[in-house]
Structure formats: structure tokens, C-alpha cells
Amino acid sequence: MGDAGPPCKAHARCYGAPVPQSESLSERVERLQLPFNEYGVDPYGISKKHLKLALEFFAFLYRNYFRVRCTGVQHIPKTGRGMLVGNHSGGVAVDGMMVLTSTLLEMDPPRLAQGMLERFIHKFPVASLWASRTGQFTGLPEHAVRLLEDDRLLMIFPEGARGTAKLYTERYSLVDFGTGFIRLALQTRSPIIPFAFLGGGAAIPTVTNAYALGKLLGVPYVPLTPYLLPLPLPVGLEIHYGPPLVFEGTGDEEDHVIQGYVDQVKASIQRLIEDNRAERHLRRTRRLLP
Amino acid sequence: MRVLIPGISGGIARRLALRLRDSGHQVAGIDIRPWRDAPKGIEVHPVDVRKRAAEDVFRRWKPEAVVHMATVTAFTVPGGERGRINLDGTKALFDHCATHGVKQVLFVGRHTFYGAAPDSPLYHSEDEPPRALEAIPELADLVAADLYAATALWRMPDVTTAVLRLVYTLGTPGTGTLANLLRGKRVPMVLGYDPLFHMLQEEDVVTALQLALEKKVRGIFNVAGPPPVPLSVIIKGTGRTPVPLPSALLSVLMGRAGFPRLSVGATDHLRYPIVVDNKRFLEATGFQATYDEGRILRAYADALPVDRAGHGG
Numbered sequence: 001m002g003d004a005g006p007p008c009k010a011h012a013r014c015y016g017a018p019v020p021q022s023e024s025l026s027e028r029v030e031r032l033q034l035p036f037n038e039y040g041v042d043p044y045g046i047s048k049k050h051l052k053l054a055l056e057f058f059a060f061l062y063r064n065y066f067r068v069r070c071t072g073v074q075h076i077p078k079t080g081r082g083m084l085v086g087n088h089s090g091g092v093a094v095d096g097m098m099v100l101t102s103t104l105l106e107m108d109p110p111r112l113a114q115g116m117l118e119r120f121i122h123k124f125p126v127a128s129l130w131a132s133r134t135g136q137f138t139g140l141p142e143h144a145v146r147l148l149e150d151d152r153l154l155m156i157f158p159e160g161a162r163g164t165a166k167l168y169t170e171r172y173s174l175v176d177f178g179t180g181f182i183r184l185a186l187q188t189r190s191p192i193i194p195f196a197f198l199g200g201g202a203a204i205p206t207v208t209n210a211y212a213l214g215k216l217l218g219v220p221y222v223p224l225t226p227y228l229l230p231l232p233l234p235v236g237l238e239i240h241y242g243p244p245l246v247f248e249g250t251g252d253e254e255d256h257v258i259q260g261y262v263d264q265v266k267a268s269i270q271r272l273i274e275d276n277r278a279e280r281h282l283r284r285t286r287r288l289l290p
Numbered sequence: 291m292r293v294l295i296p297g298i299s300g301g302i303a304r305r306l307a308l309r310l311r312d313s314g315h316q317v318a319g320i321d322i323r324p325w326r327d328a329p330k331g332i333e334v335h336p337v338d339v340r341k342r343a344a345e346d347v348f349r350r351w352k353p354e355a356v357v358h359m360a361t362v363t364a365f366t367v368p369g370g371e372r373g374r375i376n377l378d379g380t381k382a383l384f385d386h387c388a389t390h391g392v393k394q395v396l397f398v399g400r401h402t403f404y405g406a407a408p409d410s411p412l413y414h415s416e417d418e419p420p421r422a423l424e425a426i427p428e429l430a431d432l433v434a435a436d437l438y439a440a441t442a443l444w445r446m447p448d449v450t451t452a453v454l455r456l457v458y459t460l461g462t463p464g465t466g467t468l469a470n471l472l473r474g475k476r477v478p479m480v481l482g483y484d485p486l487f488h489m490l491q492e493e494d495v496v497t498a499l500q501l502a503l504e505k506k507v508r509g510i511f512n513v514a515g516p517p518p519v520p521l522s523v524i525i526k527g528t529g530r531t532p533v534p535l536p537s538a539l540l541s542v543l544m545g546r547a548g549f550p551r552l553s554v555g556a557t558d559h560l561r562y563p564i565v566v567d568n569k570r571f572l573e574a575t576g577f578q579a580t581y582d583e584g585r586i587l588r589a590y591a592d593a594l595p596v597d598r599a600g601h602g603g
Contacts, residue, residue, distance in 0.1 A: 128561075146567075
């Protein structure tokens with residue numbers, strides 16, 4: 001669980017990634033195994049041009065601002081379908097962005113994790129365009145099934161919007177998981193790769209969520225921090241992928257069976273959080289000591 | 291096979307008629323629009339499908355199959371008349387088919403039936419309900435005609451009925467909704483959006499219709515060509531210039547300043563994609579589009595360069 005692998009010597013801040021850092025971001029996007037047409041667009045509208053621009057920005061945040069520590073990418077299948085299932089951490093989508101960046105930067109060959117977004121995202125101009133062009137679609141069962149049957153890599157946060165609403169004091173906890181992702185995994189025979197995301201709660205220390213303001217803006221809520229705006233602080237973030245979980249079934253099982261599988265995934269993520277949270281604490285303590 | 295094509299004077303219908311004739315079928319058509327130089331071997335009856343004279347064509351000519359292409363889009367004919375053509379015409383045709391022993395009917399519909407919405411699935415399957423009505427009430431009669439045609443699947447079990455929902459056609463005559471949007475030098479887009487558009491070259495449309503007819507498919511089918519591409523790619527690929535405008539300003543400018551005329555609700559088509567899953571049709575017919583997206587765009591750009599298109603070419 002959470003195998004770190006050997007540290008990458010070529011890049012001091014890269015943990016567990018055997019990927020040469022000399023490769024340009026543009027080359028990494030070119031190496032994505034997606035069926036791009038002559039215009040650099042795949043059948044879902046994912047665009048090389050947009051991915052390259054997004055990756056320039058995300059990679060800067062990943063490497064220099066959040067200094068993301070990522071372990072266990074070897075658990076993610078290099079090809080074929082898979083579901084990255086993890087905890088929400090942070091009041092805005094920093095967790096999704098960094099997970100997406102981790103599979104693009106740390107995997108060899110790079111893979112694109114496609115998120116299942118809240119419905120409101122595509123109502124907004126620019127956000128809708130960039131989400132679509134980078135392969136992030138509304139969290140509809142139709143999208144998830146189609147993408148998995150196309151052997152894509154899905155990124156799912158089963159806590160949903162309630163997960164991003166966690167306050168600073170609840171940053172390492174997990175709220176209730178939905179059950180749809182398990183039925184989806186069974187129906188499409190997809191492995192679940194659990195992951196823990198640490199640090200988002202400290203990067204965006206939410207003290208309260210403004211639901212009325214959110215309703216006014218057309219979003220579920222607006223997280224408020226001690227400095228009001230939910231702008232992330234340069235806090236070190238961690239992503240830890242665990243060994244794949246494969247469940248047998250058709251997806252038509254009774255609710256209690258499905259709930260049992262959900263509990264196993266949840267426990268696996270909780271274990272990844274707790275183990276790495278302890279290590280994270282130890283590292284910070286060591287750093288402070290002379 | 292004796293094939294009757296209501297709406298035969300349309301661009302695609304003419305090509306279909308010629309293709310079917312050349313494949314050994316007997317072809318006739320009904321249309322109030324003229325087809326002056328209609329070639330030998332294709333009978334064109336200049337009658338209204340809703341009038342008694344149209345039934346006489348059925349009675350005398352005894353078609354075995356009917357390809358119903360006598361519907362009009364929301365933007366080409368004003369409201370009341372459009373409803374009468376699309377709904378009353380469709381009902382009259384199915385009635386004639388039932389009365390005069392037609393064995394097979396193809397209803398040629400449109401993929402816009404599914405509607406464009408921010409929270410709808412990217413790829414629409416044939417089992418989805420029509421959402422177009424929420425945003426574009428002008429499409430109501432086309433949607434109703436499509437649904438009415440689909441009821442023939444259980445109302446008229448002896449007739450092999452297929453409802454085909456075709457994506458936008460883009461071809462050299464420069465007709466059709468997408469071609470009209472691309473007609474000018476500058477093509478409007480909604481600022482902050484760039485939806486995917488599905489398109490099919492007209493020769494491939496004809497091939498798809500011929501296959502549906504000859505394979506005697508039954509049911510509802512989405513018909514598409516190459517994978518969809520963003521509107522900005524289509525605009526640039528056809529040599530036009532995209533002009534992103536705020537939606538409020540775009541609504542004001544539609545039909546003015548060289549921009550195409552679209553209904554107000556149609557701006558949703560410029561925000562969100564309507565893309566279809568055509569797996570069912572491919573499996574039923576083995577259809578394979580010969581024009582990929584690049585070839586479609588280049589062919590259109592060559593046939594209608596900006597200067598010519600700008601002068602109504």
C-alpha cells in the first residue's frame with residue numbers, strides 16, 4: 001500500500017516517479033495514447049493544444065507551488081480502463097487538478113485522468129470550454145460507462161460536493177460515499193485504484209461555507225477562509241495511490257453487497273490517509289528539528 | 291424496388307434519387323418545388339404531400355418503399371406553415387403508406403432532436419427523450435414529426451419503419467443548417483464556449499440512406515460520420531474567421547451585420563454540443579463514412595471559398 005519506490009534523482013522534488021524530467025510538457029502530451037485527429041482533437045473533444053496550455057500551468061503549481069509528493073503511480077494501469085477513487089481535500093478543485101497532473105507528469109507513458117465533475121461547471125463560459133477540452137465531463141453514468149468502455153482512466157471523488165465542503169478541522173475525515181461508482185466498476189469490470197490526497201485542507205483552510213452566496217453565484221457554496229477568498233496557500237500536497245481493488249459482480253447486486261464494497265474502498269482510502277498523515281507529520285517534525 | 295421520395299427536389303434527395311436509380315431501383319418523387327431538369331427514369335410529381343393528388347401518386351405508382359424527406363427545419367419556413375408541413379405532411383404520408391401497401395418507410399430526421407444542454411450526456415443514444423423543446427420551441431414540430439414517425443414501429447407492424455436522426459450535413463452545395471452558419475466570412479461563436487459539432491458529407495448521407503433502405507433496417511437510428519470536432523476547428527478549417535461574442539450581443543446581431551439568421555434558442559447550439567452515438571446504425575448497416583473531418587472541411591472550403599460564399603454562393 002502506498003509504495004513510494006525509489007526517489008527520482010533527476011528532480012529533487014519528485015518522489016517515486018521514474019519519469020525523466022528532461023522531457024518537455026509538450027512531448028508528454030504528444031505521448032498520450034488518445035486517438036487525436038489531424039486537428040489534435042479526440043472523439044470527446046479533448047484537445048492537445050488546450051492540454052498543453054493547461055499542463056504548463058498545472059505543472060508549475062505541481063512542482064513549484066504545491067511541491068506535490070506523489071507515491072504509488074505504479075498501481076495505476078499503464079493501459080486499459082481504471083478508476084482513480086479518492087478523498088476530497090480542499091474547498092476548490094485543487095485536488096482534482098493535481099491528481100490529473102500527477103498522471104500526466106509521473107506516469108510513463110503519461111495518461112490523462114478524466115474527472116467526473118459537478119453539473120454546475122458546464123453552465124459557466126470558459127470553465128465549460130476548458131473542462132471539455134481537457135477531458136473533464138459532467139459526472140453522468142453515461143459518460144463514465146462510455147469512457148471506461150473506451151479504456152480510459154476515470155477520476156472519481158465519491159464524497160461529491162459534500163467532500164469539498166469539509167472544514168479545516170475535518171480535513172482528514174471522509175464523509176459518506178456514494179455507491180454508484182462501485183456498480184460502475186462492476187458493470188465495466190474496471191479496477192479501482194484508491195488514493196489519498198493530503199494537504200488540500202491546509203492549502204485552503206475553510207472556516208465556513210457560504211451557501212447563500214453560492215446559490216447567488218450558481219454554485220453549491222463558496223468556501224471562506226480566514227483571509228476570505230478560497231485562494232490556495234503554498235502548502236505541500238501529497239497524493240498516495242494504493243494497490244488496485246478488483247470486485248467481482250455484475251453491478252446488479254443488492255444494496256448491502258454494494259455497500260460492503262464501498263466500505264472496503266473507503267477503508268482503503270482512510271488507511272492511506274492515516275499512514276501517510278503520520279509520515280507527513282514525522283517529516284515536518286524532522287524538518288523543524290536542528 | 292419502387293422507391294418514392296417525398297421532398298425529392300432537395301439537394302440530398304436529388305442525389306439519393308440518382309444513386310438509387312443507378313443502383314437499379316425505380317424512383318419517383320413528390321415535391322411542390324420544381325426539379326426542372328429531372329433526369330430520365332425519375333418521375334417527379336409536383337404536388338403537395340398533404341393534398342389528395344399525393345395520394346393518387348401512391349395509388350397509381352404503388353411504391354414499395356418511401357423515403358420521407360419532406361420536412362423543413364425551424365429556420366427556413368415560418369412557424370404555422372412549418373408545423374403544417376412537418377406534422378400534417380408526415381401524418382398524411384404514413385396514412386398513405388398504410389392504405390396503399392407500402393412495405394418500408396424511412397423517416398429522415400435530425401439529431402438536433404436531442405437538444406443542447408450543459409448537463410446532458412456528450413454522446414446521445416437513440417433511447418433518450420427529446421430535450422430540444424426546452425431551449426428551442428421552434429423545433430417542436432420536427433420533434434413531434436420524429437416521434438409520430440416512431441409510433442409507426444408499433445402502429446404499423448407490417449411496415450418496416452426506420453427513423454434516422456442525421457447529424458449536420460456539410461457538402462459542396464452549401465445548404466443546410468451548418469452550411470448556412472458558415473456562409474459568411476466571419477462566423478459567430480458564443481464567447482467562452484466552443485461546442486463539438488458532428489457532421490457528415492452529403493455523399494455519405496446518400497450512402498447511409500441507401501444502406502438503410504437496402505438493408506431494410508427497422509427502429510430508431512442515429513446516423514453520424516467522423517468523430518465530432520469543435521466549432522472553432524470547423525470555422526477555421528473552412529477558411530472562415532471565428533468571432534466570439536457575448537451571447538446577449540450575439541442574439542441582437544443574428545441576421546444582421548453579415549451574420550447568419552438563427553432563432554434565439556439556437557444560440558444554445560453554439561454553447562453546448564449535440565453529439566450522437568451511431569453504434570446501432572453501424573452495426574445494422576455496416577455504414578462507413580468515406581469523408582473524414584479534414585476532407586469534409588477542405589471540400590467545403592474549396593467549393594465555397596469565402597468570397598463566393600459571401601455572395602450567396
